[in-house]
Amino acid sequence: MDGEYYSEIPCLDFSGEVALDSSDSTSEAWKQELRGQVREACENHGCFLVEYNNNTSKIPLKLVQDMFMAMKPLFDLPQHTKNKYSGTGRFDRYLCSPFSSIHESFGIEDPHRLDMARSFTNLMWPANGNPSFCEVLNSMSSKMLELSLMIMKMVLESLEMEYCYGFLEDNKSSSSTFRLIKYKVAPTPSNIEHPAPSNIGLIPHTDKNFLTILCQNEVQGLEVLSRESGKWVQLMIPQGFFVILVGDSLKAWSNGKLHAAKHWVMMRGDKERFSCGLFLSPKEDATIEVPQTLVDKDHPLLYRPFT
Numbered sequence: 510m511d512g513e514y515y516s517e518i519p520c521l522d523f524s525g526e527v528a529l530d531s532s533d534s535t536s537e538a539w540k541q542e543l544r545g546q547v548r549e550a551c552e553n554h555g556c557f558l559v560e561y562n563n564n565t566s567k568i569p570l571k572l573v574q575d576m577f578m579a580m581k582p583l584f585d586l587p588q589h590t591k592n593k594y595s596g597t598g599r600f601d602r603y604l605c606s607p608f609s610s611i612h613e614s615f616g617i618e619d620p621h622r623l624d625m626a627r628s629f630t631n632l633m634w635p636a637n638g639n640p641s642f643c644e645v646l647n648s649m650s651s652k653m654l655e656l657s658l659m660i661m662k663m664v665l666e667s668l669e670m671e672y673c674y675g676f677l678e679d680n681k682s683s684s685s686t687f688r689l690i691k692y693k694v695a696p697t698p699s700n701i702e703h704p705a706p707s708n709i710g711l712i713p714h715t716d717k718n719f720l721t722i723l724c725q726n727e728v729q730g731l732e733v734l735s736r737e738s739g740k741w742v743q744l745m746i747p748q749g750f751f752v753i754l755v756g757d758s759l760k761a762w763s764n765g766k767l768h769a770a771k772h773w774v775m776m777r778g779d780k781e782r783f784s785c786g787l788f789l790s791p792k793e794d795a796t797i798e799v800p801q802t803l804v805d806k807d808h809p810l811l812y813r814p815f816t
Contacts, residue, residue, distance in 0.1 A: 517735055517742050519550045520558040520750070523656075547660060548667035551755050555770030556733055558744070559751045561656065568652045570749045576649045577726045577783045579642045584613065584691045586633060591615075594632055599793070600686050608712045611693040611776060620687050621651040650687040653751075653787035657685070657722050660753060661789065664720075668763055670800055677789075683719070685789050692730065692774060692782035710774035710782065716756040718790035723752040728782035734771040743775075758791055761812040764803040 521543065550557035561568055584591075595602040596618050606612040620626040626647040631638045658677060665673050677683050692710040710730060725731065727748055732741045746752060760769040776782065791797055798814040 517737065518554055518557060518733065518744060519546065520560060521546050521550065523559050523561045544663045544667050547663045550753075551664060551759075551767045553768065554733075554736060555755045555760075555768035556772070557753050558746065559656075559660075559753055560747075561749070561751055567655060568649075568751075572645070572649055572652070573724060573749055575645050576724075576785060579645045580689050580691065580783050580785070583615070583633065583642065583689065590633060594629065598684075598686065600688075600788075606711070609709055610707065611695055612690070612710050612774075613693075614688055614690040616686050616688045617646070617650075618686055619684060620646050621654050621685070623647050626650070646687070649785065650685075650787065653687070653722050653724070653785075654685050654789070656751070657720055657787050657789045660722075661720055661759075664759070664763075664767070668766065668800075669802055673800075676791075676795075683789065683795070684792055685787055688786045688788060690784045690786070692728075692776055692784075694779055694781060695776040708776050710776045711772075713771055713773040715769040715771050716754055716788065717758060718756040718788045719759045719762075720756060720789045721752075721754040721786055723754065723784055723786045724750075725752075725784040726782065728778065728780045730774045730776050730782050731784075732773055732775055736768055736770070741773075756788075756790075758797055761815070762797050762799065764799040764808060765811045766803065766808075 523543070547557070591603045591613075594615060596616070598616070598618050600616040601618040602616055604614050604616065606614075615629075617629050618625060620629060626643050627638065630640075630643040630646065633639070634642070661677055662674060665671055695705075695708040695710075697705045697707045713734070723731070725746060729743065729745060731746065731752065732743045734740070735742045744752065754772065755767050755769045757769050760767050774782070794816055796814050796816055797812075799810060799812055804810050
């Protein structure tokens with residue numbers, strides 16, 4: 510799939526990821542080429558697709574399918590049960606979007622930690638804790654976090670910022686939120702040229718974090734604003750593929766070298782849409798500062814240090 514495009518957005522083949530830990534010359538050449546493709550996609554598009562569901566994948570297609578199957582009974586829980594969930598972070602809670610009547614989601618802090626996954630499932634299913642849901646949640650979030658950190662390291666290497674690895678792996682500096690999202694069927698038919706507000710599942714925005722990884726069921730709806738044409742482009746995402754989005758924090762950290770893609774969700778058709786996302790973020794009190802190596806007379810400082 511390497512080099513192919515889905516509606517203008519690059520699709521990169523990570524199926525050789527098993528070789529990332531290898532030091533042989535063939536593997537090193539492959540890693541260097543892939544690193545360059547990631548950097549180019551982040552600079553020119555602010556997003557790209559990743560093929561990551563073959564036999565060597567660390568995120569098998571069955572796990573993806575199990576995750577979406579497990580999400581349906583979660584969102585079918587009584588409203589008062591869902592409303593009980595409110596974590597410690599700003600985005601760690603159950604949310605019915607004030608901007609869309611067809612969007613609801615759970616933001617779960619660090620469910621790659623088994624204790625955090627258990628805490629959430631015990632709250633939603635106090636009678637038995639739903640161990641099967643807990644296992645799928647913990648496994649899926651863990652593997653998506655691994656993929657997120659791998660891509661972030663590629664980006665940092667391409668920017669000659671390898672010394673920042675510790676910032677990502679330090680729990681005091683970075684964190685992750687795993688978001689489970691349901692989009693209901695829109696109440697009105699969609700007009701592609703002039704969509705009704707009731708069809709909007711998620712308003713246009715850029716993410717504020719470092720990096721977002723999204724996975725969805727078979728129902729399309731994610732659109733990005735093309736940097737080249739200035740038009741909204743609907744992504745046709747094959748089953749089991751992942752969408753990578755650059756966030757504002759990473760754009761600032763790179764001194765504007767990378768692009769944060771604006772995106773939204775537009776619902777069409779008569780099927781519900783489920784998606785899950787791993788949001789890698791700096792902690793709210795962590796300082797983001799542009800490295801001096803990215804600042805010169807041709808690239809003046811665009812962002813002062815900020816938390």
